[in-house]
Amino acid sequence: MVNREENKHFLKKIEAKISFVQSLNKRVIFSISTTAKLEDRPYLTPIRITNDFCFTGCVIFEQSILIPLLEKIDGLVDIILVDTEKMIPLRIAEHNTALEVHETVGYLETGNLSKISFQNVKKSKIFEFKPNDLTVSATWTFLSQRLHYLSGKKITILGAGNIGSKLALKLVECGAEVRLFRRDTYKGHHISQGLNMIKPQSTIANIQYHQNVLQASF
Secondary structure: OOOHHHHHHHHHHHHHHHHHHHHOOOOOOEEEEOOOOOOOOOOEEEEEEOOOEEEEEEOOHHHHHHHHHHHHEOOOOOOOEEOOOOOOOOOOOOOHHHOEEEEEEEOOOOOOHHHHHHOOOOOOEEEEHHHHHHHHHHHHHHHHHHOOOOOOOOEEEOOOOOHHHHHHHHHHHOOOOOEEOOOOOHHHHHHHHHHHOOOOOOOOEEEEOOOHHHHOOO
């Protein structure tokens, strides 16, 4: 868990970044995301500049930093995009930070980022987004355009987690024969079986799990 001094340092970096993007005289979009892969400290994402706006943001791993973060950016950016997926695991909040934590049972953090953000943002526009689903849609669009059509194609997905599993279902529904590889054999088999049960009955194509990465690829 990040301590108060580290949080203060992170918030100062947020202030500096907001000050810079404001100097560009463009509309500012700020994203607040999280990932299932927990790291020691929150971090800033790169600044992306277009003709019409600039986009930046951060990735956080603790719910307690969210409220002070929102206080720093609300009204200073035009749009806030907040990750709606509940990826921050249940954890025990420190006693001295409990008052900063919303959506708790005792000292146990339970809420997701988007609900807390909507309750606290008063000035900027705010929208939910699902980064993983955006990745799935972008990958599907790329494959569809690159291959011209997906029916009958053979596609292997290495890594059957949240993104890989959703992409597999999307592809098999289009008639692609999908092969999955995941290091966890038990979960890999169950994921492929579950997706084959979910797909429409009229879909002839199948999803097959391989526990060997070379076998899946060939």
